[in-house]
Amino acid sequence: MKIRVRIFAALFGCAVVALEGALPAAAGTYDLTVEPVTLDVSGRDVDGFSINGQVPAPLLRFTEGEELTINVTNTLEVDTSIHWHGFVLPFDQDGVPGMSFDGIKPGETFTYRFKAPKAGTYWYHSHSGLQEGAGMYGPIIIEPTGREPFRYGRDHVVVLSDWHEDSPMQVFRNLKRSPDHYNFIQRTAGEFFRQAEEEGLGAALGDRLDWGEMRMMPSDIQDVQGYTYLMNGRNPSQNWTGLFTPGERVRLRFINASAMSFYDIRIPGLEMTVVQADANNVRPVTVDEFRIAVAETYDVIVRPREDRAYTIFAETMARDGFARGTLAPRDGMEAAVPELRDPPRLTMADMDHGAMPGMTHGDMDQGEMDHAAMGHAGHDMGAMGGGDDDPFYAPGSGLEPDAANGGKFLSLGDLRAQDPLYEERPYDREIRLRLTGNMERYIWSINDKKLSEAEPLRLKYGERVRFTFINETMMAHPMHLHGMWKIVDVGAGKWNPLKHVLTVAPNTTLSADVEVDAPGQWAFHCHLMYHMAAGMFRKVIVEGGPEDLAQVDPELEKLWGMANAGDAQAGGHH
Numbered sequence: 006m007k008i009r010v011r012i013f014a015a016l017f018g019c020a021v022v023a024l025e026g027a028l029p030a031a032a033g034t035y036d037l038t039v040e041p042v043t044l045d046v047s048g049r050d051v052d053g054f055s056i057n058g059q060v061p062a063p064l065l066r067f068t069e070g071e072e073l074t075i076n077v078t079n080t081l082e083v084d085t086s087i088h089w090h091g092f093v094l095p096f097d098q099d100g101v102p103g104m105s106f107d108g109i110k111p112g113e114t115f116t117y118r119f120k121a122p123k124a125g126t127y128w129y130h131s132h133s134g135l136q137e138g139a140g141m142y143g144p145i146i147i148e149p150t151g152r153e154p155f156r157y158g159r160d161h162v163v164v165l166s167d168w169h170e171d172s173p174m175q176v177f178r179n180l181k182r183s184p185d186h187y188n189f190i191q192r193t194a195g196e197f198f199r200q201a202e203e204e205g206l207g208a209a210l211g212d213r214l215d216w217g218e219m220r221m222m223p224s225d226i227q228d229v230q231g232y233t234y235l236m237n238g239r240n241p242s243q244n245w246t247g248l249f250t251p252g253e254r255v256r257l258r259f260i261n262a263s264a265m266s267f268y269d270i271r272i273p274g275l276e277m278t279v280v281q282a283d284a285n286n287v288r289p290v291t292v293d294e295f296r297i298a299v300a301e302t303y304d305v306i307v308r309p310r311e312d313r314a315y316t317i318f319a320e321t322m323a324r325d326g327f328a329r330g331t332l333a334p335r336d337g338m339e340a341a342v343p344e345l346r347d348p349p350r351l352t353m354a355d356m357d358h359g360a361m362p363g364m365t366h367g368d369m370d371q372g373e374m375d376h377a378a379m380g381h382a383g384h385d386m387g388a389m390g391g392g393d394d395d396p397f398y399a400p401g402s403g404l405e406p407d408a409a410n411g412g413k414f415l416s417l418g419d420l421r422a423q424d425p426l427y428e429e430r431p432y433d434r435e436i437r438l439r440l441t442g443n444m445e446r447y448i449w450s451i452n453d454k455k456l457s458e459a460e461p462l463r464l465k466y467g468e469r470v471r472f473t474f475i476n477e478t479m480m481a482h483p484m485h486l487h488g489m490w491k492i493v494d495v496g497a498g499k500w501n502p503l504k505h506v507l508t509v510a511p512n513t514t515l516s517a518d519v520e521v522d523a524p525g526q527w528a529f530h531c532h533l534m535y536h537m538a539a540g541m542f543r544k545v546i547v548e549g550g551p552e553d554l555a556q557v558d559p560e561l562e563k564l565w566g567m568a569n570a571g572d573a574q575a576g577g578h579h
């Protein structure tokens with residue numbers, strides 16, 4: 006019954022499209038060229054990839070529902086692709102080589118054709134090899150056809166990214182060889198002895214031993230450090246600047262296009278009102294600081310009233326650096342730049358999770374754990390709010406973010422959908438995905454299997470699936486499903502927010518429901534580029550859908566028959 010209702014909705018959708026076709030429909034043709042580029046943002050020339058010669062790639066502004074024709078020409082000597090991150094579109098336009106198409110060969114032009122999705126802040130990037138980590142990413146704004154539910158005088162896109170002097174392939178090789186190659190904030194011997202002094206040698210040794218068995222390091226907050234962090238392609242001293250008129254409301258569209266870096270963002274002297282997350286409007290929530298995971302977007306509105314400069318400070322979660330820019334009434338101004346805070350430290354308390362027996366003694370990658378008995382209950386979602394009691398971080402882990410000014414830090418639990426896209430209904434089944442890894446060999450996996458070892462996940466068109474992510478590693482993983490929204494269970498029922506990236510903190514469990522409404526083959530992966538490359542990736546196959554359901558469901562055939570008869574009547578007999 007449910008299915009029939011859904012299908013009818015799909016048919017109705019077609020009818021609406023047909024009507025719109027009679028109106029002068031907005032349509033745009035865009036040409037993008039993928040080119041090699043040499044950048045110097047770290048004091049040294051480094052080769053990378055660009056789109057139309059730019060890093061970040063040019064800002065694309067489309068209108069909701071616009072019929073897009075996008076020609077992408079590959080002038081590289083290797084294959085390339087462009088993926089439209091967060092877009093709901095036909096799977097063969099999604100731009101993932103090996104899943105949606107064959108990729109774009111050297112010298113070829115591939116033409117993408119699809120309709121611009123709902124309004125919001127999005128981005129695009131290469132999904133070929135590790136090109137995304139070498140400059141191939143850019144912002145997209147989809148303008149609404151109606152009014153926004155919030156007011157602002159102007160907007161600025163703020164693209165955050167990380168730039169390494171080692172090529173992404175070199176970084177990956179180094180990680181495979183020694184996973185701590187880029188971990189510059191490891192415990193030093195001095196720290197060990199300090200701990201020995203404070204807690205006694207036994208405790209210090211025991212702690213060391215446990216970490217060794219876990220094959221993780223206490224500072225695996227971010228496993229690649231030493232990047233130059235960029236804001237709209239500018240390094241901190243190049244100081245990207247966005248202008249405002251005092252008293253004006255300014256919408257900042259933050260996009261984290263980094264390969265591997267999370268940021269904690271604040272603008273000292275200004276409150277930020279979060280109005281959108283991952284292209285979905287949320288009920289406004291005013292914060293002093295928020296964390297943006299790799300591949301997420303957050304739109305905030307600020308209202309600088311004074312005739313002075315304000316620093317946009319995006320400190321990495323590992324505190325090894327920052328991206329920085331300025332909001333100013335005039336060019337050439339700057340405000341004080343804060344100091345980096347101390348790096349957070351994971352503690353053994355993180356893993357000493359009552360519900361995870363055996364975890365602290367077994368090997369994470371080999372131990373045969375009784376998954377059914379793991380008893381990972383979700384955290385108590387009752388207590389919402391950032392800071393020490395943020396329910397989306399493991400209690401006592403030392404990872405809960407705190408606002409630098411002691412004020413409000415955004416929690417995932419603060420997000421409420423402004424316009425829920427789907428009716429609230431129970432899920433049909435649950436798929437449990439353990440996020441797993443072997444840090445010693447730099448293998449990242451799902452349910453202990455790399456992409457190459459795993460069967461695709463098969464979903465049925467029309468069902469609602471609950472994905473439950475159980476993060477058994479010591480790192481946060483921003484999980485990204487292509488083509489379909491994740492309705493994140495923050496305990497708010499029909500107001501649960503919709504996201505395209507869901508970050509699962511170490512040693513926590515998080516669920517999101519997916520309305521399976523997009524036929525085809527889709528990528529599903531951790532958006533940390535080297536985790537994706539190392540295997541934390543699944544192919545999702547959605548079976549069925551409006552086209553072939555007609556052949557298997559006689560009820561549907563009748564429905565199609567009725568619809569066709571209706572069309573014939575409306576259009577007269579031919």
Ligand SMILES: [Cu+2]
Nearest residue numbers: 482531533536
């Ligand atoms: Cu990951």
